[in-house]
Amino acid sequence: MSEAFICDAVRTPIGRYGGSLAVVRTDDLAALPIRALVERNPGVPWDQVDDVIYGCANQAGEDNRDVARMAALLAGLPEAVAGTTLNRLCGSGLDAIAQAARAIRSNEADLLIAGGVESMTRAPFVMGKADGAFQRSVNIFDTTIGWRFINPKMRAAFGVDSMPETAENVATDFAIGRADQDAFAWRSQQRWAAADAAGRFADEIVPVAIPQKKGEAKLFARDEHPRPDVTLEALAELKGVVRPDGSVTAGNASGVNDGACALLIASEQAAARHGLIPKARVVATAVAGVAPRIMGIGPAPATRKLLARQGISLAALDLIELNEAFAAQGLAVLRQLGLSDDDPRVNPNGGAIAIGHPLGMSGARLATTATYELQRRGGRYALCTMCIGVGQGIAMLLERV
Numbered sequence: 001m002s003e004a005f006i007c008d009a010v011r012t013p014i015g016r017y018g019g020s021l022a023v024v025r026t027d028d029l030a031a032l033p034i035r036a037l038v039e040r041n042p043g044v045p046w047d048q049v050d051d052v053i054y055g056c057a058n059q060a061g062e063d064n065r066d067v068a069r070m071a072a073l074l075a076g077l078p079e080a081v082a083g084t085t086l087n088r089l090c091g092s093g094l095d096a097i098a099q100a101a102r103a104i105r106s107n108e109a110d111l112l113i114a115g116g117v118e119s120m121t122r123a124p125f126v127m128g129k130a131d132g133a134f135q136r137s138v139n140i141f142d143t144t145i146g147w148r149f150i151n152p153k154m155r156a157a158f159g160v161d162s163m164p165e166t167a168e169n170v171a172t173d174f175a176i177g178r179a180d181q182d183a184f185a186w187r188s189q190q191r192w193a194a195a196d197a198a199g200r201f202a203d204e205i206v207p208v209a210i211p212q213k214k215g216e217a218k219l220f221a222r223d224e225h226p227r228p229d230v231t232l233e234a235l236a237e238l239k240g241v242v243r244p245d246g247s248v249t250a251g252n253a254s255g256v257n258d259g260a261c262a263l264l265i266a267s268e269q270a271a272a273r274h275g276l277i278p279k280a281r282v283v284a285t286a287v288a289g290v291a292p293r294i295m296g297i298g299p300a301p302a303t304r305k306l307l308a309r310q311g312i313s314l315a316a317l318d319l320i321e322l323n324e325a326f327a328a329q330g331l332a333v334l335r336q337l338g339l340s341d342d343d344p345r346v347n348p349n350g351g352a353i354a355i356g357h358p359l360g361m362s363g364a365r366l367a368t369t370a371t372y373e374l375q376r377r378g379g380r381y382a383l384c385t386m387c388i389g390v391g392q393g394i395a396m397l398l399e400r401v
Contacts, residue, residue, distance in 0.1 A: 002110065003267065004100065004101035004265055005265065006263050006282065008263065008276070010037060011259060012260050013259070014224070014258070014361075016258075017255065021208065021210075022122070023211065025122070026067065028074060029119055030054060031075040031260075033261055036206040047080050047081065050108075052069070053097075053100050053112060054071060054115055054116055055091075055092025055115070055116035055364065056116060056117055057090065058144075061119075061123055066083060068085040088388060089389040089390065090362060091287070091393075092359070093366075094362075094367060094386060095394060096114040097364060100113075100263075112265050113264060114364070117358070118257070125140050126140070126141050126143055128149060146163060147162070158293070161293050166295045167253065167326035168242045168246050170328050171248065173332075176247070180331055186230065189228050191351075192355060194349075195350060196228075200349055208220045225356035226350065226356075228354075230251065235251040248326055253325070253326045254351075254356065255352070259358040262364070265282070266278070279375060280371045280399060282398060283310060283399050284306060284310055284397050285395065290393065291391055295389055296325060297393070302393035303385050318381055322347060322383075323351065323363070324351035334346065349369060381399055384398065
């Protein structure tokens, strides 16, 4: 059986909602890290890429019509290179890497690009067709995040809680207090600030030239969602977003963001043939389902399943990249796994509360950040894990080469 190796990984800086990347079409955004991979690896014969696999959670606007294929073409890859787009909501980017690794392990491919994209700023409004002749009413939905065209059977059987509501449910069910959530969020910001100051994102970020109405393009080269100057006192003053006395706030939740990420994944034979240097092996991936109303707890069972199948303990992990959809769910997952709230292995460079969470891109970003951090630390294993809307979790194990 062939093994799958991450040989290179790049991402755009993550933009705020309505921020620097707001003017960039989603398909153009998706093409940027692919083009960067091409520029960084001039010895690769790109017509030999077997497939481009991208995750994307929206797919209702400029990311429709298979954005992976469009990104490949827009990035200048040969027409012979195929592309497919998958959707596991927040886990899409990580699932794209898992799918690429499976293709290599099954000897169906030996060189792929995998990643993800999301422009939440440019997510469109959508509306359904008329139910009958002369209908005068219309339902319009914002596709930025959450439910639309809800099935009454789903509502009756499982509920259709919004993402912040699921976080409040987790906070209640697992007794996660407001002060602990704010402290978790503050640590995310502080860790990002330290990582940024130390230049630890330099290997993974490719600057984006943003056209201006007048004058030269502006270079966007640094994540713009973080708020490193925020204080615990300021976080404590924020009102709940679900209810005024709730514990989930804009300060202890991830953002609504834009970004794209791509990884070059190869078999050992393809890496040697094309002069690529493997950085990390994709060991295995697992997914698990949970009740949709507490979707945030999903990483806990997914992680347990993954590690049990591989015969590896949590103690053996050198690094854990846990997507911080909300501080409430992040803390609940850590405690369910028996880890401390401030375990230094968890998100040492900050997480999604600071960096941001462009849905379909975030999983690829976790794997990218983990790959470079393993190299810096000289560690062996990294876990990447995330919660997923409608009640799922995904977990991936990486091993440094």
